[in-house]
Amino acid sequence: MIPVVSLDQFDRYVDQEIQLQGWLYNRRSKGKILFLILRDGTGIVQGVMGKKDVPDEVFEQAAHTPYESSVIVRGIVKKDKRAPGGFELWLKDFQVQRPAQPDYPISLKEHGPDFLLSHRHLWIRHGKAHATLKVRDKLIQAIRRYFAQQGFVNVDAPIFTPSACEGTTTLFEVDYFDDQKAYLTQSGQLYMEAAAMAFGKVYCFGPTFRAEKSKTRRHLSEFWMVEPEMAYATLDDVMDLAEDFVYQIVQEVLETCPRELELLERDVEKLKKVRPPFPRLRYDEAVELLHKKGMEFSWGDDFGAPHETAISQEFDKPVLIHRYPAAIKAFYMKPDPQDPRLALGVDMLAPEGYGEIIGGGERADSLEFLEQQIQKHGLRKEDFEWYLDLRRYGSVPHGGFGLGLERTLAWICGNHHVRECIPFPRMMTRIYP
Amino acid sequence: MIPVVSLDQFDRYVDQEIQLQGWLYNRRSKGKILFLILRDGTGIVQGVMGKKDVPDEVFEQAAHTPYESSVIVRGIVKKDKRAPGGFELWLKDFQVQRPAQPDYPISLKEHGPDFLLSHRHLWIRHGKAHATLKVRDKLIQAIRRYFAQQGFVNVDAPIFTPSACEGTTTLFEVDYFDDQKAYLTQSGQLYMEAAAMAFGKVYCFGPTFRAEKSKTRRHLSEFWMVEPEMAYATLDDVMDLAEDFVYQIVQEVLETCPRELELLERDVEKLKKVRPPFPRLRYDEAVELLHKKGMEFSWGDDFGAPHETAISQEFDKPVLIHRYPAAIKAFYMKPDPQDPRLALGVDMLAPEGYGEIIGGGERADSLEFLEQQIQKHGLRKEDFEWYLDLRRYGSVPHGGFGLGLERTLAWICGNHHVRECIPFPRMMTRIYP
Numbered sequence: 001m002i003p004v005v006s007l008d009q010f011d012r013y014v015d016q017e018i019q020l021q022g023w024l025y026n027r028r029s030k031g032k033i034l035f036l037i038l039r040d041g042t043g044i045v046q047g048v049m050g051k052k053d054v055p056d057e058v059f060e061q062a063a064h065t066p067y068e069s070s071v072i073v074r075g076i077v078k079k080d081k082r083a084p085g086g087f088e089l090w091l092k093d094f095q096v097q098r099p100a101q102p103d104y105p106i107s108l109k110e111h112g113p114d115f116l117l118s119h120r121h122l123w124i125r126h127g128k129a130h131a132t133l134k135v136r137d138k139l140i141q142a143i144r145r146y147f148a149q150q151g152f153v154n155v156d157a158p159i160f161t162p163s164a165c166e167g168t169t170t171l172f173e174v175d176y177f178d179d180q181k182a183y184l185t186q187s188g189q190l191y192m193e194a195a196a197m198a199f200g201k202v203y204c205f206g207p208t209f210r211a212e213k214s215k216t217r218r219h220l221s222e223f224w225m226v227e228p229e230m231a232y233a234t235l236d237d238v239m240d241l242a243e244d245f246v247y248q249i250v251q252e253v254l255e256t257c258p259r260e261l262e263l264l265e266r267d268v269e270k271l272k273k274v275r276p277p278f279p280r281l282r283y284d285e286a287v288e289l290l291h292k293k294g295m296e297f298s299w300g301d302d303f304g305a306p307h308e309t310a311i312s313q314e315f316d317k318p319v320l321i322h323r324y325p326a327a328i329k330a331f332y333m334k335p336d337p338q339d340p341r342l343a344l345g346v347d348m349l350a351p352e353g354y355g356e357i358i359g360g361g362e363r364a365d366s367l368e369f370l371e372q373q374i375q376k377h378g379l380r381k382e383d384f385e386w387y388l389d390l391r392r393y394g395s396v397p398h399g400g401f402g403l404g405l406e407r408t409l410a411w412i413c414g415n416h417h418v419r420e421c422i423p424f425p426r427m428m429t430r431i432y433p
Numbered sequence: 434m435i436p437v438v439s440l441d442q443f444d445r446y447v448d449q450e451i452q453l454q455g456w457l458y459n460r461r462s463k464g465k466i467l468f469l470i471l472r473d474g475t476g477i478v479q480g481v482m483g484k485k486d487v488p489d490e491v492f493e494q495a496a497h498t499p500y501e502s503s504v505i506v507r508g509i510v511k512k513d514k515r516a517p518g519g520f521e522l523w524l525k526d527f528q529v530q531r532p533a534q535p536d537y538p539i540s541l542k543e544h545g546p547d548f549l550l551s552h553r554h555l556w557i558r559h560g561k562a563h564a565t566l567k568v569r570d571k572l573i574q575a576i577r578r579y580f581a582q583q584g585f586v587n588v589d590a591p592i593f594t595p596s597a598c599e600g601t602t603t604l605f606e607v608d609y610f611d612d613q614k615a616y617l618t619q620s621g622q623l624y625m626e627a628a629a630m631a632f633g634k635v636y637c638f639g640p641t642f643r644a645e646k647s648k649t650r651r652h653l654s655e656f657w658m659v660e661p662e663m664a665y666a667t668l669d670d671v672m673d674l675a676e677d678f679v680y681q682i683v684q685e686v687l688e689t690c691p692r693e694l695e696l697l698e699r700d701v702e703k704l705k706k707v708r709p710p711f712p713r714l715r716y717d718e719a720v721e722l723l724h725k726k727g728m729e730f731s732w733g734d735d736f737g738a739p740h741e742t743a744i745s746q747e748f749d750k751p752v753l754i755h756r757y758p759a760a761i762k763a764f765y766m767k768p769d770p771q772d773p774r775l776a777l778g779v780d781m782l783a784p785e786g787y788g789e790i791i792g793g794g795e796r797a798d799s800l801e802f803l804e805q806q807i808q809k810h811g812l813r814k815e816d817f818e819w820y821l822d823l824r825r826y827g828s829v830p831h832g833g834f835g836l837g838l839e840r841t842l843a844w845i846c847g848n849h850h851v852r853e854c855i856p857f858p859r860m861m862t863r864i865y866p
Contacts, residue, residue: 006633008584021665023630023827041633041664042584068826098798100826121627121819122826124588130631137587144577151441151475154570155557158857159592159640159655162864174607174617177646177654177861184607191857194554194866197456198563200439200474206640207592213610221610222592231474232454365531386554386866393533393555394456394501424591424624428610431595433627433819 002074007043010087013077020045020089021097023125024069027062034062036091038073039125046083047073049091062094068104068125070097085259113417120424121433131260132413132420135253139409140205142252143226146245147203152228155195157188157204163383170211172221184209187402190332190387192229193363196398197390203228203400215428217417218305218355220406222426229400235334235344235362238399239320242348242358243278245403246318250274253412266414270352273316280320283342286311302328309353318357322346331373334362334399346401354411360401367391435507440476443520446510453478453522454530456558457502460495467495469524471506472558479516480506482524495527501537501558503530518692546850553857554866564693565846565853568686572842573638575685576659579678580636585661588628590621590637596816603644605654617642620835623765623820625662626796629831630823636661636833648861650850651738651788653839655859662833668767668777668795671832672753675781675791676711678836679751683707686845699847703785706749713753716775719744735761742786751790755779764806767795767832779834787844793834800824 005018022040029035032051037044051059065071074093079086105115106122116123123129147154160174160182176182188204195202205226212219228245230237250271254261261268281289290297293310297303302324303311312319323336326343333343345361364370370391374381381388406421419425424433438451455473462468465484470477484492498504507526512519538548539555549556556562580587593607593615609615621637628635638659645652661678663670683704687694694701714722723730726743730736735757736744745752756769759776766776778794797803803824807814814821839854852858857866 006584021829022633041586041629041631070827070829098828104826119819119822121624121822124628125631133588133632134586140587141577141581144574148574151439153474153567154573155566155856156640156657158859159642160859160864162866172607172609174605176605176864177644180864182864191554191866195557195856196474198474198558199566200455207589209592211610224589386552389552389554393537394503395531396454396503423588423628426591426593431593431609431613431615433595433624 005077007040007045007085007087010043010045010077010085014079014087015076017074017076017092020073020075022071022073024065024067024071026067029063034059036062036073036094038071038089043085045085045087045089047075047089047091047094049094053090053092054094058094061096062091065094065096066100066102066104068100068122070100071095072097117419117425117430118432124423128264128415129420131263132409132415133423135257135260135264135413136405136409136421136423138256139249139253139405139412142249142256143205143403143405145252146248147226147228150201152201152203153195153199155192155199155202155204156206157185157191157227159185159207161185163380172209172211186210187225188227189229189400189402192227192400193387193390193398196229196231196400197394197396200232201228201230213428216305217419218407220418220422220425220427223407223418223422224405225402226405227400227402229398231396231398233362233399234397235322235346235399238360238362238401239280239322239346242320242346242360242401242403243276243318246278246348246358246408247274247276249408250412261413264413264415266412270316271412274318274351278317278320278348279315280322281311283321283324286321289314300325300327305355308349308355312349312351312353312355316351318351319349320346321349322361329361331377331379332363332370334364335369344399348401350408350411352411352414355407356404357408357411358401358403360399362397362399365391365395365397367395438510440473440478440518440520443476443478443510443518447512447520448509450507450509450525453506453508455504455506457498457500457504457533459500462496467492469495469506469527471504471522476518478518478520478522480508480522480524480527482527486523486525487527491527494529495524498527498529499533499535499537501533501555503533504528505530546852550852550858550863551865557856561697561848562853564696565842565848566856568690568693568697568846569838569842569854569856571689572682572686572838572845575682575689576638576836576838578685579681580659580661583634585634585636586628586632588625588632588635588637589639590618590624590660592618592639594618596813605642605644619643620658621660622662622833622835625660625833626820626823626831629662629664629833630827630829633665634661634663646861649738650852651840653851653855653858653860656840656851656855657838658835659838660833660835662831664829664831666795666832667830668755668779668832671793671795671834672713672755672779675753675779675793675834675836676709676751679711679781679791679841680707680709682841683845694846697846697848699845703749704845707751707784711750711753711781712748713755714744716754716757719754722747733758733760738788741782741788745782745784745786745788749784751784752782753779754782755794762794764810764812765796765803767797767830768802777832781834783841783844785844788840789837790841790844791834791836793832795830795832798824798828798830800828
């Protein structure tokens with residue numbers, strides 16, 4: 001029996017005859033030799049077929065089979081240092097499992113973004129799209145491993161919520177049963193606060209939704225967010241966690257995805273610099289920095305993309321900015337005891353202009369303060385009775401943050417647009433395929 | 434400095450003085466000794482305080498602090514084999530961080546299910562609810578570890594879908610941008626088929642939604658599902674995977690959660706029997722079995738809960754039932770070449786009457802057959818053009834399955850109702866908290 005071997009196992013079968021089940025990705029010919037580029041999902045290999053190595057009809061078929069046909073080939077695994085994966089396959093047989101139609105829409109030349117997004121189900125077989133999603137898988141593993149090792153319990157937040165956590169204008173509304181309305185979650189944080197009081201350290205990691213009418217390269221209507229939350233934690237604890245977490249996951253991706261990052265032409269030297277300590281700036285200091293750089297910015301405003309880029313350019317590591325004006329932050333943030341105009345919030349900006357990847361902080365733990373805030377923000381108190389219970393029964397200093405998976409992946413991969421960082425992106429104008 | 438130690442780290446601090454940050458869970462007194470039950474999210478410990486060990490005012494406060502107050506205590510860790518966690522804490526100090534209101538709604542007596550669900554944010558601090566969610570975390574870890582080790586790539590399916598995978602009556606409709614409509618996913622399978630053609634072996638693991646007007650103990654409107662899919666796989670490969678997967682995750686939970694399963698009063702001997710091979714019955718054989726047991730059942734019908742229970746009672750392991758009548762299965766299932774009235778689908782029934790935990794099978798790989806099916810089922814072909822592309826360009830035999838997380842957890846924990854198996858359950862009549 002000739003073993004069926006996937007490409008990621010080739011190192012165990014050097015100089016042995018194997019079968020490979022995959023697809024014909026590309027082809028070149030040089031005289032009486034065919035170079036058949038084969039993919040099987042785990043990698044890509046060049047198959048070499050000499051005209052005299054196989055019957056004529058097999059050679060003819062291999063020479064004319066359309067790209068993306070499914071094929072089962074037989075051959076000998078050969079080490080080859082020059083080959084991208086380190087191997088070549090010397091072919092002895094080539095059987096077409098199912099011929100593809102000859103009009104495969106994606107060629108290896110450039111296509112426009114809209115065309116590619118409409119063919120996302122095929123695009124993910126190719127080059128950078130494929131590599132990015134492989135890195136995504138490893139990044140998710142790194143994130144989950146980190147929190148499990150640190151003793152965080154995964155507690156999933158609900159997707160259907162009865163009320164809005166941060167305003168209603170960017171909420172997706174759902175027809176629930178019996179003419180009720182539900183909203184799709186924008187953040188699992190409030191639920192993680194309940195869970196932290198039950199489990200100490202928790203995180204949720206799932207899809208979140210924003211109905212923002214934005215068409216920027218940083219926005220998706222559906223994206224994944226990981227949200228750790230800790231009981232008995234202060235803003236400093238939250239910043240320490242965010243710093244160590246981002247450091248560890250970036251290092252793990254560097255270790256597990258060298259080939260993908262190379263294919264993505266990512267300058268990994270820049271990622272290797274992501275080591276603690278990260279610079280920590282007060283909002284006040286960040287504003288000063290912008291002014292020094294000659295940018296117009298009024299104290300009290302929130303940073304826009306150009307400001308974030310300007311700040312992050314000053315450093316070769318992610319930057320933590322903390323103690324924002326309370327007025328631009330969410331109602332549940334704890335005021336700074338040193339200066340109640342400020343909230344104990346923190347954002348992390350990725351380097352190289354990739355913008356905010358983390359938002360978080362210490363949460364208000366006083367019942368009275370939260371009751372005032374709910375009134376001040378015009379929220380319905382009955383929607384938040386359960387949340388207020390957390391302050392009525394066993395309130396403690398606590399905090400956490402949310403990290404956007406796709407923005408973080410865009411930074412790590414060096415991708416310009418977050419839409420390339422999720423398998424099937426959903427945007428204002430895109431819900432297909 | 435006296436170290437702050439969490440309960441799950443007590444074994445490293447035997448006979449040492451530590452600080453514990455947590456909550457007062459319960460209290461007994463016996464003469465001049467207080468037994469203060471403390472929890473910190475990672476466990477529960479009995480703190481022992483003698484009247485003469487602390488100043489009078491500390492003893493008085495400890496004797497009267499309301500349950501669920503947050504407290505920081507100091508004491509010496511003592512081994513005690515009779516204690517549930519294996520330790521006692523001999524208290525030297527007891528400081529109230531924030532007193533709870535005295536009307537904490539959950540007492541340690543029995544409450545009705547509706548009351549508990551309305552207080553889910555507090556209920557998860559207690560007993561079986563707490564233990565179940567800890568097992569859930571470990572089960573999720575086991576599931577992800579299994580697929581990562583087997584070379585599956587995690588590719589997330591979208592939540593917003595433009596069309597229905599299995600009929601529209603149980604779909605949740607969302608107002609998307611500009612008066613578009615979107616639907617919440619019922620299954621990531623079709624997208625996993627696209628991903629399997631790109632990555633070979635893939636899985637998604639996220640929330641899925643069913644607007645079923647069911648109030649049974651097995652139904653949630655929002656639940657988590659893990660869906661592996663493999664290229665170059667047949668029905669037998671799918672059954673082999675399902676069997677090995679369920680075996681491995683059950684064994685891992687047995688290893689990682691002995692204390693939680695004990696608290697849940699789960700008969701773990703029954704779970705230890707979950708070892709391959711699992712019985713595999715054709716639908717025909719399952720029908721015959723029902724008839725032998727004297728149940729009325731017509732060939733061609735789908736099994737209901739009583740039938741599933743009757744079948745599963747015959748075995749002490751999960752049962753695989755395969756080759757169902759095509760008419761009761763989804764349009765994308767591959768017909769059995771031996772008998773086209775049958776579809777190459779498979780369900781797995783958990784033992785002890787816990788019902789279906791897996792549904793899957795081999796998918797149709799023929800373009801012509803799928804085009805006919807789409808027409809026959811009255812589906813709009815333009816919605817499925819991308820799906821048909823997978824058969825136009827590189828079709829291969831492929832298949833996979835979906836495993837419902839909460840149903841599987843209900844079985845493993847021995848919980849009667851799936852609503853106890855998700856942190857914040859969503860049902861027809863419940864969307865709060």
